Amino acid sequence: MKIKILTLFPKMFEGIINESIIKRAIDKEVCEIELIDMRDYSLDKHHHVDDTPCGGGAGMVLACDVVDRAIKANKGNSAHVILTTPQGIKYDQKVAYRLAKEEELLIVCGHYEGFDERIRSYVDEEISIGDYVLTGGEIAAMAISDSVIRLLDKAIRKESYMDDSFSNGLLEYPQYTRPISYNGENVPEVLLSGNHKLIERFRKKESLRKTLLRRPDLLENYKLSKEEAILLEEIKGELKWKNLEYYYIFPHFHLNTV
Numbered sequence: 302m303k304i305k306i307l308t309l310f311p312k313m314f315e316g317i318i319n320e321s322i323i324k325r326a327i328d329k330e331v332c333e334i335e336l337i338d339m340r341d342y343s344l345d346k347h348h349h350v351d352d353t354p355c356g357g358g359a360g361m362v363l364a365c366d367v368v369d370r371a372i373k374a375n376k377g378n379s380a381h382v383i384l385t386t387p388q389g390i391k392y393d394q395k396v397a398y399r400l401a402k403e404e405e406l407l408i409v410c411g412h413y414e415g416f417d418e419r420i421r422s423y424v425d426e427e428i429s430i431g432d433y434v435l436t437g438g439e440i441a442a443m444a445i446s447d448s449v450i451r452l453l454d455k456a457i458r459k460e461s462y463m464d465d466s467f468s469n470g471l472l473e474y475p476q477y478t479r480p481i482s483y484n485g486e487n488v489p490e491v492l493l494s495g496n497h498k499l500i501e502r503f504r505k506k507e508s509l510r511k512t513l514l515r516r517p518d519l520l521e522n523y524k525l526s527k528e529e530a531i532l533l534e535e536i537k538g539e540l541k542w543k544n545l546e547y548y549y550i551f552p553h554f555h556l557n558t559v
């Protein structure tokens with residue numbers, strides 16, 4: 302996959318492309334990231350890319366002609382063009398899987414003070430990474446690139462993300478490693494039993510438990526298998542016993558939700 306990023310701040314990306322899994326993916330030619338400075342498409346001799354808002358008001362607005370030229374020069378035949386903005390569709394793992402199927406992405410980083418509304422019509426979709434406002438679209442572009450690249454063939458082992466939170470619609474089960482006992486807290490015995498069936502059951506149950514307690518909204522759209530329905534009933538029974546304890550761990554969940 303090729304990811305081209307149109308930005309006013311290419312240096313911001315140095316960290317993610319030179320470290321860890323993304324760097325390895327680039328080195329292994331699983332993906333290529335090209336950083337494109339939008340200023341290169343300004344016709345102004347001072348390379349201005351923004352101007353004052355029509356109608357008055359504070360701040361500067363990213364100009365549509367600069368972005369249009371930059372997109373046209375870099376889109377090629379097949380790139381899927383994304384604009385990062387808090388007004389876009391909310392990004393999630395499903396969108397990451399969908400984008401991972403594209404051959405080429407062109408991500409246009411929204412401007413920290415605003416952009417000309419006409420820019421919206423130059424892109425295939427607008428994406429927000431959450432209901433908060435960043436100083437610019439660069440961090441959103443990094444989050445999208447990172448989450449898409451790790452899904453590409455050979456970026457990481459498939460087993461490493463099959464059980465990820467959200468991949469199957471549930472939060473991931475809890476993980477442990479040595480030391481087995483630490484500060485009076487022990488690794489659950491079943492994980493040391495070597496019994497793969499029991500371990501699988503434990504993980505499924507704890508994944509359901511976490512989802513029920515932390516993200517009950519995810520369960521609303523999740524189709525439970527017969528085994529999962531039984532496990533969920535077991536969990537609800539256990540939680541009734543421990544209601545108060547869980548209420549104090551997650552006080553924002555009302556007792557009657559479990």
Ligand code: ADE
Nearest residue numbers: 385386429430434435441
């Ligand atoms: N630019 C500023 N805030 C953003 C957000 N939440 N998502 C995507 N782009 C943004």
